[in-house]
Amino acid sequence: MSDTTQLDEKISVQRPLREVFAYIADFARIEEWDPAVARGERLTPGELGVGTKFRITMRAGFSLLYTVTDWEVDRRLAMTVDSKFFSAFEEIGFAATGDGTQVRYVATFTFPGLFAQFAKRFPSFMDGIGKSAMAGMKRALEDQFDVPAGSVGTAVADKLILPGVLRFTRLGYRGARKHWNPTSAYMGDRHVVITGATSGLGLATAEVLASRGAELTLVARDSTKAISVADELKRRFGNPRIHVEIADLCVLAEVDALVHRLLASSRPIHALVNNAGALVNARELTSEGLERSFALLLLSPMRLTEGLQPRLRSSATAEQPSRVINVLSGGMYSQKICVDDLQSAAGTYSGPVAYARAKRGLMILTEEWARSWSDDHIVVHAMHPGWADTPGVVASLPTFHHVTRGLLRSPAEGADTIVWLTCATEAAKTSGLFWLDRLPHAAHMLATTRETMAEREALLASLRGFANA
Ligand SMILES: NC(=O)c1ccc[n+]([C@@H]2O[C@H](COP(=O)([O-])OP(=O)(O)OC[C@H]3O[C@@H](n4cnc5c(N)ncnc54)[C@H](OP(=O)(O)O)[C@@H]3O)[C@@H](O)[C@H]2O)c1
Numbered sequence: 001m002s003d004t005t006q007l008d009e010k011i012s013v014q015r016p017l018r019e020v021f022a023y024i025a026d027f028a029r030i031e032e033w034d035p036a037v038a039r040g041e042r043l044t045p046g047e048l049g050v051g052t053k054f055r056i057t058m059r060a061g062f063s064l065l066y067t068v069t070d071w072e073v074d075r076r077l078a079m080t081v082d083s084k085f086f087s088a089f090e091e092i093g094f095a096a097t098g099d100g101t102q103v104r105y106v107a108t109f110t111f112p113g114l115f116a117q118f119a120k121r122f123p124s125f126m127d128g129i130g131k132s133a134m135a136g137m138k139r140a141l142e143d144q145f146d147v148p149a150g151s152v153g154t155a156v157a158d159k160l161i162l163p164g165v166l167r168f169t170r171l172g173y174r175g176a177r178k179h180w181n182p183t184s185a186y187m188g189d190r191h192v193v194i195t196g197a198t199s200g201l202g203l204a205t206a207e208v209l210a211s212r213g214a215e216l217t218l219v220a221r222d223s224t225k226a227i228s229v230a231d232e233l234k235r236r237f238g239n240p241r242i243h244v245e246i247a248d249l250c251v252l253a254e255v256d257a258l259v260h261r262l263l264a265s266s267r268p269i270h271a272l273v274n275n276a277g278a279l280v281n282a283r284e285l286t287s288e289g290l291e292r293s294f295a296l297l298l299l300s301p302m303r304l305t306e307g308l309q310p311r312l313r314s315s316a317t318a319e320q321p322s323r324v325i326n327v328l329s330g331g332m333y334s335q336k337i338c339v340d341d342l343q344s345a346a347g348t349y350s351g352p353v354a355y356a357r358a359k360r361g362l363m364i365l366t367e368e369w370a371r372s373w374s375d376d377h378i379v380v381h382a383m384h385p386g387w388a389d390t391p392g393v394v395a396s397l398p399t400f401h402h403v404t405r406g407l408l409r410s411p412a413e414g415a416d417t418i419v420w421l422t423c424a425t426e427a428a429k430t431s432g433l434f435w436l437d438r439l440p441h442a443a444h445m446l447a448t449t450r451e452t453m454a455e456r457e458a459l460l461a462s463l464r465g466f467a468n469a
Helices: 017-025 027-033 113-121 123-142 152-159 161-168 170-177 200-211 223-237 252-264 292-314 330-334 351-372 391-396 398-407 411-423 453-467
Strands: 002-013 037-042 053-058 063-072 076-082 087-097 100-112 191-195 215-220 242-246 271-274 322-327 378-383 434-436 439-441
Touching: 002 123, 017 027, 017 076, 017 087, 017 100, 017 123, 027 037, 027 053, 027 123, 100 113, 100 123, 152 161, 152 439, 161 170, 170 411, 191 200, 191 292, 200 215, 200 223, 200 391, 200 411, 215 223, 223 242, 242 252, 252 292, 271 292, 271 411, 292 322, 292 351, 292 378, 292 453, 322 351, 322 411, 330 351, 351 378, 351 453, 378 411, 391 398, 411 434
Parallel strands: 191 215, 191 271, 215 242, 271 322, 322 378, 378 434
Antiparallel strands: 002 100, 037 053, 053 063, 063 076, 076 087, 087 100, 434 439
């Protein structure tokens, strides 16, 4: 014995048709809008279309296999659904209205045996699930979320060692994500430049942005690796607009040449992610005679960002500011900027100290750029990814990696806030803050790491001196 139940729901939103279609048709993102769903995954590589499969894991613990059977861009999407409890046929129709888009969702569920009796006896149960999914879809597409604010609790936890440190682990990520809002902003008309996109957090960022249809430029030092990453992104996500630029970002001449090439191209730049980085344990000099951590983590992002500032400015509008995202580290909390010894020449060299001071310097630049570029519609963010299990951590901190690996975040979890700061509508309404797990945190935990105004000015003068050398 089997029985069928039908749902037929409609919503209207003030968003252009192509944005609504792009968000809903990437059905793995249902986890952002349907409260009954725990996780959505795209199973088939390539462009979305007929034959694309999604695995949707429900909070109730079972999973559904969706297969796209009809695909008409900006018009209609149909999918079959298989699970151990029921099968279904779902159709989603899209139509432009005077001021936005209407979405109609029709689902026919077929329940076998006992489940058929249940569905018959409790029709309001299925109806309730459908209505709450559509309400979630509407809320996601309306995309009117407040900028998240730090709380007294966050500030206190930051100052306490155990909660502060636990937050950096995957436990912190999993706790935080319960409170997040959907990010339905359309990325198909955005171009994002990402440094260090061949590994770890940069690669994880590129994967999500490529899947959302953004045009990407991957900046990398190793052309073989970069081309293979770009080819793989194109193959997996059916996104052909993935470009590669080669530059060793420790070398200022290469940073300058990169800026020159990016400005010479006609492409706008809507976001720049300064992610490339490494923790070097022994003091090394670059081919230009600069200490490596200082060159890679502070001077290079400064030169790149200030060099690209005119393009970021010309690509921005008041409604759609351009964004700079600086990937920093919680290590910064332990250090004050040392303006007299930016290249860590005095005393015994410590890689973690040089690294943390450079990240502290980039935090100061984040605040300075946010202030000076607010009239140019450029927002500037700094973020801490938490502790993520990346090749960089394995190479630089093998003991730390060995001891903590059960608690480390995945690269995608570490990269989540980079992606959110790059895409979320609400993240374009704030500037100059330090973010972890989509929440702003204090830039200092200790009064002793605060620089004076004179030190700040000396830092900027010194960095600009190098930059103009
Ligand atoms: N993972 C964490 O827990 C963690 C925590 C705090 C902060 N961070 C920060 O997150 C960022 C990414 O780190 P990750 O953990 O993802 O490390 P990763 O896996 O080693 O990735 C670093 C990326 O930077 C690139 N890179 C390094 N030196 C470069 C240079 N001279 N020129 C151009 N590209 C260069 C690497 O290129 P190759 O592939 O050629 O090596 C790679 O693509 C870094 O800024 C790091 O400081 C990470």
